[in-house]
Amino acid sequence: MHISSLVITYVEQNLLRIEAQEKEIFGVAIMIDWDRWLVKWHVEFLGRQWNFVDLATLAGLVYLHYLAILAPFYFTWPAFWSAVALYYISGVGVTLSFHRNLSHKSFKLPKWLEYFFAYCGVLSFQRSPLEWVSIHRAHHQYTDTWNDPHSPIRGLWFSHVGWALDYRTRFGSYEARLKNVADLKSQAYYRFLHYTYPLHSVALGVLLYTKGGMHFLVWGMGVRTVLFLHAIFGINSICHTWGQQVWDTGDLSKNNWLIGLMAHGEGWHNNHHAFEYSAQHGFEWWQIDITWYLIRFLQAVGLATDVKLPTETQKKRRALCNKISEESLKQK
Template identity: 60%
Template sequence: MGLLGMWVTFLMTPCAYFMGRKWNLLDLVTAGMFVTIHVLCLFAPFYFSWPLFLLAVVLGYSTGLGVTLSYHRNLAHRSFRLPKFLEYFFAYIAVLSAQGSPIEWVSTHRYHHQYTDTEKDAHSPREGFWFSHMGWILDSNRRFGRYGGLKNVEDMKRQPFYRFLHHTFLLHSVILGGILYAIGGFPFIVWGMGVRMTAAFHGTLLVNSAGHTWGYQAWNTGDLSKNLWWLGLLGLGEGWHNNHHAFDYSARQGLEWWQIDVTWYVIRLLEALGLATDVKLPSEAHKKRKALETRKNMVSHEISHED
């Protein structure tokens, strides 16, 4: 397929997906937010300054770290424990990313690991790269209909704080936007909301799409998860995705010394301060067993390929 054909396919796939489907209020709000933050980015060159760039970077990395540290490693996988005040603090920082409530995000991710790259996976690239990147998040009926709703997060639904955030999560981003506008006007909205949220959204969504498409597999996980170095940098350590699917309970995803994992460095600091406890890591015995499974799988694949 030529370059023109690739671009036509990329542009037509979302159009074909949107046509002939039912939209509910949540999907319309989500689509409207996506369009709004991307349109705001168009104004960024006209309002560029280094302080505004720094604003986007600081807010982007802070809310992004909230997602990776709180939503993902702490709440979804319970790979470490925090005092409740600190657990709730990081969860609130993650809410300001506008990537969903803690209950919704964690539920989808737990189902992702339960049904990785099968027909029940919420965002597998088996249904197309575009679907795994953005299409899935714009179709809540299809997403939650696959497994009957929020049935795997009872531990979080019992906590009033998470129930509150579940019903109000977008409101907190609106409040943040109002604060930014009061401080610096429209340029602060462009960089502090538009640029920051667009970059953070795509950084997270690339783990679902690129992290199951490109890169290499260090471990036999039986799915499409890959390790991708540039996604490891962009996603604060989340790009070592094959490592994560091999040891999903691990607080550390960059298992080699050269695999940069910013989220793990923060967890390690919290542990050193006595704030993070019960930090889970794969034992050497577990890694050796997984490595042996991988080698056996590779040999079996080579033999079957020769036959």
């Protein structure tokens, strides 16, 4: 049997297994849309109950997109470079701090530096470290099942942004809120950021407007924030729908080069799901991973310690090509 046919067969078997698990647990008949790798599922938008958090999130997203639309009318090179700088600074706050450091503990930093990067992440308009980490840990615990906060099995729109507008989907109830981040809730700094995080973005917007008027506000807040928001949203939607799957993860995670570039290396998502603890996501030389380069630099100067990476033996065990070979031998 041709290797490409084996790959397709193996992936389809995993998708069917996921579907069977959903039916068994929830008694819901889910139809796989093989053409687009999506499950046809109607997600309520206007017909559901909206609370204050949902409405505030929607208002913030609309305002930021409005600013981004104004970009051609307020272009200046200083404003453009301010957006580039903030894209990187706030971006690594999410990828290095929220994700690899706080969610997965892939490495350790001195507290002052850990807190600095976490603050940078707060400026990305992606909520507090507590909430971001809570959602992400739930994603890995329930990947591509009905309990996953943002899986495309509920539809591409839902996995991209719909989940962010539905507070009940993220936590189910107020009592379930942030139940998996006790390690962070015990620290006063993260509790402070959780209750004040919108104020920091507002303060940044005021500072940008004071320094450069609407030009800096449009580019430094609007364009920069919208682009990175969709880069991170794309990990949930695009990287679980389109791309290359090279590891036996039993889920829909894919490596996607475009998201890899836009999200500082986070787009090598199948790599990440195969080795969640790894501080490095881009394993091949051509898999650009800006976040890993920064972690490696911090390690070289003695600031990042206990940096976790998969061994070659662990990689061989999870390689999809090896798994497919085993399956083909069984078929023979």
